Amino acid sequence: SWDEAITTRPQVAAAALARLVALLSVARDPDAPAGISRPFVQVEVHQWARSVTRMLRGVLPWPNAEFAWDTVGAESRQRTTPDTTTSRDTKLFLPAVYCRECGRSGWSVLAPESDLEELSFEAHKIRRATVTANKSKVRTLVAATDNEAREGNGRTAMNRAEQRSLTTGGAGVLMVLDGSSRRLRLPDPQDDYDDEGNPQPAGPDSVFVLVQLGDTAERAAKDDWCPACGTHNAIRFLGTGAAALAAASITQLFTGGEMDKEQRETKTLMFNDSVQDAAHRAGFVASRSYTFSLRALFTKHLSEQRSTALNDLVADVVLSTTDRETLAAVVPPDLHDDAGVARLLSGK
Known part of the structure; x- marks a missing residue:
């Protein structure tokens, strides 16, 4: 069916x-x-x-991922995992976070007790803590890659650069999130790895993570440090608003080849339930669509089969602006009201 x-x-x-x-x-x-x-x-x-908010991510080993809406009982309800995400089921879902600097992603948990290894998995409490005085108790867990996880098997020697990247400079340390016991623990070389030293966390709903612990943990929580790259003010909850989704959809329709250019019907009509927000929404969509279109224009002149020098890329993009439709993609929306720019775009 x-x-x-x-x-x-x-x-x-x-x-x-x-x-x-x-x-x-x-x-x-x-x-x-x-x-x-x-x-x-x-x-x-x-x-x-709909706007993507209050997203949960299933606790699965890197690089697998499964996402769900934050509904009542989402933490403990068993779910059927679609074959588009991963082949393994999970019943533990935590608030999904990501780093806007390096792009790494993971989960957010709460350490309400003095012992930082005692964790709370209640999504609404975790989100509430991020905007209250309890933000210092929030812990960001970034999913560790297989190479990072192997560093805890006791067999792989870490070179000085790799060791420094995981222990200093604001980056986190390697731990195992044990979902069944709701604790963070050190990797066990015997139980958390197979015979060849590859990561294989013991027990269900367990993953290798990078996390800030020790003296800098509370400061890292308050300033949203990324445990992977160490960047400050970088951790955000996964999500996006309706306006951003609309801008991405419009750009894909207009630049992805889905619409028949001969029909010349590339027009956009948007409805908004708030008169006060209409102008702001239109401006936001126009700005984001311009950004996406400009990216698509640069991507069009890049090839996976051959390398392109930066000066050649710029020259190719500039040359392509002789086409009026292409020119519109590289002119920022705030310049469209200029008389000279408007005349140029109209082809007169």
Whole structure:
């Protein structure tokens, strides 16, 4: 059934739906007058998206990941893992966080007791603590890579640079998050690794993580240090707003080749339930769409098969702006009101 396919095989279900819509879109009325192409059925596609907030991430070893909405009982409810994320089930979900500097991601927990290894997994308490005086008790856990996890097997020698990167300069230390006991513990060379020294955490819902501990733990929590790269003011809860999603969707539609350019219908009509926010929303979407379009333009002139010198990339992009549509992608929205720029974009 569709319900089962969407739940267990979302990729296959999405492909099937896309093909059905595509077939209906190209179908033509056989009874239409000669020389007139008339659609067999009228097709309208609506994409509904909600803001991505209060996201939970399943406790799974790197690089596997499974995400869920923060609902009542999400922490302990057993879930069926879609084959698009990982093949292993998990029943422990924690608030998802990431570093906006290095891009590493992981979880957030609460250490309410004096012993920093005693953790609280209640999502609403963790989020509440980040905006109160209890923020110093929040601990950011970044999923450790396999190479980082091997450093705790007692067999792999760490060179000086790697050892320094995990112990000083604001970066975290390697620990194991034990979901069953709700504790952080040191890696066990006997139980947490296989016979070849590869990471294999003992027990369910256990992962290798990088975390700030010791004298700098509370300061790191208050200043949002990243345990992986050590950057300050870098840790954020995973999520994005409706305006950012709208901007990304619009850019993909206009630059991804999904729309027929011959129809010349690349127009955007947005509705907002607040008159006061309409201008702000429109400005935000325009700004983000410009950023995405500019990135797409640079990407278009890059190749995976050959390297490109930076000066050649800039020259190619500048040369491509002779096309009016391409030129619009490299002109910031706040310049569109300038008379000279407006005349240039209009082609006059």
